[in-house]
Amino acid sequence: MPEPFHHIPVSTLKGVGAAMAEKLAKIGLHTLQDILFHLPLRYQDRTSITPIGHLQLEGEAVIQGAVVSADIATGRRRSLLCRIADGTGSVGLRFYHFSSAQKNQLKPGTEIRCFGEPRRGASGLEIYHPEYSIVKPDEPLNKEATLTPVYPTTEGLTQQRIRSLCEQILMKMSASDALEEWLPASLRQRFQLPSLTEAVKQLHQTPSAFAQALCSGQRHPAQRRLAFEELMAHNLSLRTVRQKVRAGGGFCMPARHTLTQQLQQQLPFALTAAQKRVLREASADMTSSKPMLRLVQGDVGSGKTIVAALTVLQAAENGFQAAVMAPTEILAEQHERNFREWLTPLGVPVAFLSGKTTGNKRLAELERIASGEAMVVVGTHALFQADVDFHKLGLAVIDEQHRFGVHQRLALRQKGEKAGGQPDQLIMTATPIPRTLAMTAYADLDCSIIDELPPGRTPVNTVVIGDDRRDQVIERLRSACTKGQQAYWVCTLVEESEALQCQAAEVMAEQLRATLPELSIGLVHGRMKASEKAEVMTAFKAGHLHLLVATTVIEVGVDVPNASLMIIENPERLGLSQLHQLRGRVGRGSVASHCLLMYHAPLSQQSKARLMVMRHSSDGFVIAEKDLEIRGPGEVLGTRQTGLAQMKVANLERDRDLLVDVRTAAQQLMEKTPEHVAPLIDRWVSNSEEYLNV
Known part of the structure; x- marks a missing residue:
């Protein structure tokens, strides 16, 4: 049997010396298989001569x-x-x-x-x-038989050189079976997929019959085959992670209905039917001895935090600690306030840990966590750190999961190993994920949806307005605030620099103070100390400030029922999901609420489309689907999530129609030929070893 192409180095090819091997390595080409999967970006049609x-x-x-x-x-x-x-x-x-x-x-x-x-x-x-x-006089009229591929390249590596290397490998391939086929014949037949060898050959040497489709960017059957396999590999990598975590064993934490009932009796509101349903699903997971891996999706304001608090209490009733992790200081601080308010009267101590918790305060909190005195620990990424030692961690609640990668989430499991098992994981997001994407990006998780808003939430009226009408906007702001309402003014910048965003917010706060001297105006941005931010937020929540000028740090978690007006400057610079999150900060009380999207002309077609979606819809799932259509999956998921945005062949926008079949095929492969799973992941997922060792 010939040696598989993924074991043969590029240096075995004619014309590849040390210098050429180095150039190929720059674009990740180390083996013959790497070159075959380095597919054309586009094609040129040289198969006919034009007069x-x-x-x-x-x-x-x-x-x-x-x-x-x-x-x-x-x-x-x-x-x-x-x-x-x-x-x-x-x-x-x-x-x-x-x-x-x-x-x-x-x-x-x-x-x-x-x-x-x-x-x-x-x-x-x-x-x-x-x-x-x-062309020599006696030469026959030879035309190109196939389309000419155009490859991604690097300095010193010409198209002609890559084409000639591919031709060498394709000649070897026709004489051998060295490209290993990991999809069984039954599976290929069921989903109408050509063989791998045939698909790869067709993509490098494409018949002219496909010229029109490929030159206009449409999908070729061979591309479908490779996209299908690549999507399967990503799905399988997450399923493998899930399998390993669940095989490790978790903790049995049945519902005892003592603390959880007490908290529900103290609440000034009743849980919605959707909250109760999700709570039952999470509670059943916690009762099982296998670790819970559950994603809870819920629109802005649907009440995910109280569901999290009740699962935390189920862990506490069983003598286990819970970690609650948020991606930003401001959201972590809000969670800390809520959890202290709900849990301290029940005798459940809460600790707080973030990057800004330093010195003796940090040492004292670490001691409370390690001794088990702190039953609930709220914090940011700081909870991952090596010196954070839990006494008996049974549950990890992770909020706004799209800000954390898979591996960051799974790092928390090591914190529970001291107690002899894997902690349960409850992962929450207020950024609804379209079903097709969730099946691929979160194949390691069970999904629950809180699809009902609590009674009393008022719909937000959204207005799209040009910044040439800024004076009218300021007058509207003055009028609302003098009537006793509160407002947000959100500053955005196209630059990623946090420093520039903070500076823009500071300048805007000064301008508004000069224009509206009768109003009390506060400022919150990411570079302020935690204590300063908390002070401003507390004053705003208590009604001592009319207006809060902020950067997008207030995107998630800030809850001020009296705030009924939000002005977002340059909304065209933000994605739909982020705009929806920001808008969710108003409409939390009984007063009619408004969100003004104040754009700077001229707008691109994409920006116009986004702002119109915001104007016409307040359903997070509708908005998520539109966001996927407009911006594409890489932007919607965030590149931290799984590497889905950097796929070699598959394109989640173009290949969404494959995802349901991919999921079925991945399940079938795991059940019938589990020995094919690891090599398939290794072929397509760049950090496969890291995945399989998680």
């Missing part, structure tokens, strides 16, 4: 004709201008980089074939720096 008289602008073409003249043209730049004709017309070929040998080669009467894109030039229609070859 010169039929040439059109904006389109590459192959032409053939006799040289009429070849002269050196002087002007701003010296160039060689060669004119060729074929009886239907003539065209100029212009070379700015040329040699005297080249000029002598292109003498009148010489027949040449060339490829390039015609443009308007000084002498009429011209092709700049075409690829060309001399």
